Amino acid sequence: MPILRLALAQTNPRLGDFSRNSSQIVNTTIEAYAQGADLVAFGEMSLTGYPIEDLATRPEFLRQCRTTLENIAHELAARGAGQIPVIVGFPHGPLDNHALNAFSPTAIAHNSAAVLQDGRVIGIYNKHHLPNYSVFDEYRIFHPGTDALVIHVAGADVALAICEDIWREGGPVAAIAEVKPSALLVINGSPFEREKDAVRLPLVQRRAEQVNAPVAYLNLVGGQDDLVFDGGSFVVSAAGKLLARAHQFAEHTILVDMTVSDSHSHGRQSGPGVVVVEAGNGHPDRATRPALSPGDLAPQLSINEQIWDALVLGMRDYVEKNGFKSVILGLSGGIDSAVCAALAVDAIGPERVFGVSMPSNYSSDHSRTDADDLAERLGIDIRTEAIAPLVEPIETQLNLVDVAAENLQARIRGIILMGLSNAEGHLVLTTGNKTEIAVGYSTIYGDSVGGFAPIRDVPKTLVWELARWRNEHARRQGLTAPIPENSITKPPSAELRPGQVDQDTLPEYDDLDQMLDAYITHRRSAEEIVALGFDRATVERVISLVDRSEWKRRQGAIGPKISEMAFGRDRRLPVTFTR
């Protein structure tokens, strides 16, 4: 039974930044080689970042990927680490048979893993199952692969799979089980979702049992537009025992010594449906290297800590990867802006966070004192810009009253933040939570102004819960709680007219969030939501608010398409992208 030393490199690639990503792949491999690794693996699309969306349909981009991959192989060989196989995720194209794609005539690439060795690309595995639901559009841009791939290295057979491949019953795992691999390596680009972490481990344990071999699950880490890859890569034994686990929400390379079965492929050539790649004898010192102590087992984080860390990483990477030096946000004294400011400080540090208090004639005293308290606790800059003198001339000239006048206040605040952003270079944070975005409780071009929305997917009740968790977390470490208690406990209000509170117009947030979860996440009908114990008129009103707010959630105006390639539905490109 050979021992195979596997290095799982959980990296945070920058989308499109070939130079940075390839240096990282080279340097990490050389380090792992120095530690005696027999095989080094990087995540799905680790060469480019993920998801690359319609960039995969541009021939020049694909050619650049291939060139970069070959340069990496050359450099590894030149620097003495060419002997061991290195797995790198990349888009493989342009294919010349793209007319064959039954799904998308524009797809000219596979979603692939390359095996690099001895200065060359010695094998390529193409992902079989292309997810095309939820956040995934892979049938739009990729061709499915058909063959299994086995890397014969150091007397063992390592089979490859990519992400969705192991989620489908009867997928390539069945074919892989038949070749009796020594180990299965799955490279992933699996975005964070609450509770998803708890689903991955049992799934991988089932696959280990199915192939009767250890399975290594390698994930990406990092924020990419609205996705956060949480890392948390791990290895289980054939019996399903957790052998090693990497940190979540941070780059981390873990090394594991896996006791694996002997190769069944030795001497066998590639056959129908299975490609066997000869990848040498592993690390030259494998006979003499000392065994590793048992693998790292990073601690399991609580669900609130996972969510907080996901929000922090999402913001940090959006700011850093897009090259912003600082962020600015309005501080109202309310819970949403307080949590956003605390997240920003955790993401990029207090000296890069700028708060603006923008009181109106309707602002309560505590809106200012709570904002000041927050800024002091966080150690961030805060300035005050009164809006009344800016609102009045417009209100008077246009004769605005009621809702038009309320929205005007929110829009002046938006103009102030955008003006300061243009003048000083900050990224504007917009502090709306998922609940208010769902029901349209906001002013378009007003409080919704900004480039990044830290809590856009956080329901109001969870905003409070996270605030309490963050304060408690600070107290446990003997630090100042960042969020003023008064911001947590006072009744939420938009303060656009005297005495206004959110519950003038919305149901209690506890109820509202349950109704929204049933309607949006679980696609329940009005009838079914009423059956959960809610008042019918309220349920119907909530559903109507959600449906009618769709236009508000797309602030970019809709316009008729007349060409082959219009912006919007036709063309899906990342915002965060190194050009």
Add this chain to the structure above:
Amino acid sequence: MPILRLALAQTNPRLGDFSRNSSQIVNTTIEAYAQGADLVAFGEMSLTGYPIEDLATRPEFLRQCRTTLENIAHELAARGAGQIPVIVGFPHGPLDNHALNAFSPTAIAHNSAAVLQDGRVIGIYNKHHLPNYSVFDEYRIFHPGTDALVIHVAGADVALAICEDIWREGGPVAAIAEVKPSALLVINGSPFEREKDAVRLPLVQRRAEQVNAPVAYLNLVGGQDDLVFDGGSFVVSAAGKLLARAHQFAEHTILVDMTVSDSHSHGRQSGPGVVVVEAGNGHPDRATRPALSPGDLAPQLSINEQIWDALVLGMRDYVEKNGFKSVILGLSGGIDSAVCAALAVDAIGPERVFGVSMPSNYSSDHSRTDADDLAERLGIDIRTEAIAPLVEPIETQLNLVDVAAENLQARIRGIILMGLSNAEGHLVLTTGNKTEIAVGYSTIYGDSVGGFAPIRDVPKTLVWELARWRNEHARRQGLTAPIPENSITKPPSAELRPGQVDQDTLPEYDDLDQMLDAYITHRRSAEEIVALGFDRATVERVISLVDRSEWKRRQGAIGPKISEMAFGRDRRLPVTFTR
């Protein structure tokens, strides 16, 4: 050789408006029956409107579709038109075997055509080829079908197909050819694109040759968010001769007498892969009804007229289907706002269009006189709101200069339009063209403010061309040219600082539009665009502007996803939708 009288009902359904759509289906069928039709057909998803996007993943929505379909069948029978088969496009679900979908675990429906007769649903065809490119996401929400369907009616065999089914070589058309149908009926939801009309006819002629029978191509018509279905349904003989063509951009039912071959299915049962539906003897008066005169051949429109009509219909349907009474837009005296205003007047009439002139200290005299001239030509309301007194207090309080001060002017204009919209109920039109949107030559939350963008997909050079075409079109009819000549001929300028013109910062529009077309539509690399004869530095600058403007085109802020169902990428719903 029987004669089959086919009624092709090219309708403009309202998405989700079951009551309106089903009344229209019933009434149109009854009229066609009165004219002796043997079979009546409606377009793809004519029951619901198209595309329904993720509504197809909601079980309750699908159950409502089925109930509505059955009610239509009942009502047709009750009103005496139950004898002839009626084809209606609808989403068929919820399927209980959705775990079988290898592509999307959330897809629980087929994209289908129902055959209604005698008060019942007597057959269902499920679309085989689900497009998943360009504007289409059908693998996300639908299961592919597997069987062909033949309707045996009046001694003839009418085979069915849906849209993409006929675009793929080796698709169901090959299976259909084997059953030797008397005719092929294809129902479509095919959105308008420049030149697409010219592609459809040769394709359908090829399919007619392949199945050796006449082919009826039935399309939807109408605007749905950013898509415009152009109608233009037609029928070709087995030899490819155009027998009838409906109008583009309008509802239209055409009746055609087709001489068809005898049935080959008579007495045959459904077999593997082919379902045969017995649908009676056709219209009861078919032996005695007088023959129709040759079918309607609606005139072929010029390409500019097609584009203009598509833009008009797109705007009209967005306004009407979303229940707006009027639109408002800023009139700068420039070409973009002039064309938008002329389109609005053609779409909904001058009394529902409101212009606002918003001069600044940098506005030229002609910006006002040209705007007034336009309003007079169009017969629309125009008011003036000077922005200087509103800009000054903000500029002073925040100390804004340069770009921050320029953007402030645009944002105050946005605030004025949104204030008037909130106060008076107008839909705000934003007048940016495709060229400036491509390169980011606009102010976010400024001139880009609005719910509908009439020329969002129209490059600047085409804006001028359409303006000239529209004026010429008016002159040919002896009417006043709607667009002032001076708006067409003067150099374009944002007028945000003294003497500013667009070409201070952008290449000549002729060049720019060619570079953008090469880069965006044809996915050319910088190298390839340089080879077309453009200066390398300019090409690289243009590409960089396009890439870096992606965030601006998505004005809605990005925020990290932490749940199973976040707004944005996860959840794709139409804006224009009757709830």
